[in-house]
Amino acid sequence: MTSSNNHSATLAAIEPDRLETLRHKARFVIEEAARQGADAAEAAISAGEGLSVTVRLGEIETLEFNRDRSVVVTVFVGQCKGSASSSDDAEDSLRETVAAALAIARQTGADPHNGLAAADALARDLPDLDLHHPWSLTPEQAIDMALACENAGRRDARIVNSEGATVSSHAGARIYANSHGFCDGWRSTQHSLSCVLVAEQDGAMQRDYWYDSQRDPAVLQAPEAVGERAAQRTLARLGAARPGTAELPVLFAPEVAKGLIGHFVSAISGGALYRKASFLRDRIGSQVFPEWLTIRERPHLPRGSASAPFDSDGLPTREQAFVQDGVLVSYALGLYASRRLGLEPTGNGGGVRNLTLTHGDEDQAALCQRMGEGILITEVMGQGVNLVTGDYSRGASGFRVEQGRIAGPLEEFTIAGHLGEMFAGLQAAGNDVDRRGNIHCGSLLLSPMKIAGV
């Protein structure tokens, strides 16, 4: 590989002066909005750079250099609001973006709930969340890592093909500013490694993957470990059968259990609630999960993938429970939704950040034992989740569990039920907690669900 490019040198880090540059741009936007006639304004500005390398079947497939800029401006004229965004953060473009937002605000209807947070409610004394861990990764090193990962995954002869192994590294900075004088932000990095393999047996192909993603490259799983895990998962699918139509208990593996908790998060999010589009509307104070379950948000978790010192409204994030002893104790609300609902904001503008669940001391094998007869679900497919009604019906694949042990792969079936009953009927949460991503969760054992197959 030639080294005629100088991109690799700029990938290592977002320098502190970059944050200062963004701060300057954000202040410019706020001043410009006032100059053009806005009564109040807010701006979210981000910049990032990255490198992504994919190898496939031992050869380099793609080498991508990413460079992203984003400016989002919201202005208020009285109680009317307008937003505009751009991928260009040059001063001329910032002026145009402000003008575009104002043009919209002059056409939209008044909303008493619009407006910035109160000045004294905004975040102060921001904690350092240890989110910025630059990786001085050259394209050559990234290629070597990806090759090591894919090679480790291809040792078994039944792995006949590959969609490749990818190493990516990204560093970015973001600033939020508003016309109360708030102007702050942070730098962060995200590094990841993934591998997708294809296995074949008796003319039938199966595909699966594994990945890791971390703020700090030092704790990223070894490339070989990711490749081997991808291979294990792919090989385990070979010879999959279809289950019969039945009612059976199901055990969600952590990677799909996260999604189930994700539906809960969507259902307690402000937007779904004030639109009356959630089956958990008006359920504060009621038992939604079994008594042993508490769901907490830990937005200040050091190096957490969703950690943030303040939310998208500039309000401080805070450690809090959404579910305490099975009871729904709080919704997840940004500023606007909280005003619509007549409640206090919860620092959840832009979503929830690092959810953790209480769990017992059983691992996945022990939970299989506890289930006895049922299905371990390792993949769900499709969009068959209706948050208005709570109806749940999705494609799935996984493993038959007989007498407490994994007996063989299953595919091409559906699982169906109602989210409210699935939550209330939770039997156990495992200690095999997957901390990648925003929801940290182990395997979840559910009460029987309807399985549709042959």
Added chain:
Amino acid sequence: MTSATTTATTSASDLIGTAQELLLVPAGLDTQGLTRLLDGALAPGVDYADLYFQHSRHEGWVLEDGVVRDASYNLERGTGVRVISGERTGFAYSDEIALPALQQATRAARAIVRQGSEGRTPVLAPVTSPSLYAAFDPLATWQAPRKVALLERLDKLARSLDPAVTEVTVSLNAVHDVVLVAATDGTLAADVRPLVRLNVSVLAERNGRRERGSAGGGGRVDYDWLEAEGRAEHWTREAVRQALVNLEAQPAPAGTMPVVLGPGWPGVLLHEAVGHGLEGDFNRKGTSMFARRFGEQVASPLCTVVDDGTLPGRRGSLNVDDEGTPTHCTTLIEKGRLTGFMQDKMNARLSGFAPTGNGRRESYAHLPMPRMTNTYMLPGESDPEEIIASLDRGIYAVNFGGGQVDITSGRFVFSTSEAYLVEKGRIVAPVRGATLIGSGAEVMQQISMVGNDLALDSGIGVCGKEGQSVPVGVGQPTLRVDALTVGGTA
């Protein structure tokens, strides 16, 4: 099949002129400058390189609670530089359209090359293609108050249709996308792509039960088209009707049974069951279950499926794809036999096919790959009524949410949003949303009746692949699948 009312006569050179004015002139660039940049990308060993310039504006207006209280405007512009050597791709992009940034991106993308033969300076020649839509800016076709007034009128209409309607959300979106492609194979192509969409979503509430209904449409047309021929009112009535139907829905059955799919949007079946599996990249790599089945019978002889990017005014249509290749109508499956894949330039070259105009990308910041345009099944001979009447016990599904496919195993799902239980040939009752699951080639073999009522969807499709979203169309006549697994609870 209806086609858009917009008549278009713009020539290729007009499009290139328009795109140059917007994309190149402000940066002091011209076609000679592009030739020099491409020449710079042609290091030894480079098979192909291209520059993709884009200027894209989007607006979205949303009405909730009877008031348009939020709207947004987005501008994205930039250039993507791609360099291909064998099966390797180097890619870099810049949100600045300026010579130094382009030179830097070109150097970065070229780092993919290790060795090879010397390239030759390209001679750029304009690509000509039929004009499928007019080159205009849809955002500018109406003043803002008229956009707001349309949303308010539809809100009032939805609420007047039934007292059970409690919430109404109406959104109006438009995109004005101007692109220019210059490539070392001599391609110089441009396109001005308007795209509009209206969506109506309602919640209806009765006896403590709440259900949603939604409908909408659009295409590469102007805002007037949405209002013409009562379309906007029709979609509003559809959304309300669907919510009211769902208020009466009973649990869907569980198990494998015959399913009749209605015309139009249920064509999402084809998009998932065969569409993705016939994209050229998966077949070159051998990761699609269809990869080794070219020429084989992969569907019942009643099935002929095409991908057609040349339908005037359609959401999935393009004058040229994002590599500057004019779009085609590609027959994917003819009377059940696998006859074609969808190709971009790289996959076509590497697997010995011709490009089919399916090289698409979400934006300048994404790499192109083979993608669908408008994918549909040609009509058969059965009377739709007769197809429904053929069901002894099964499901008649007329509306869907999204779908998903695993192209390696062929397993796919799609989820109903309006469906009925049919017994002894008669519609018995609406059933709650259920996911249907099957395996592509098996389900296509199970198609036993194809209706004479081909319809395309109303212009609402978005397809996601490897994190990139592009607008698409689907369509089909009413058809019967003898065995499909229905993921109900009853």
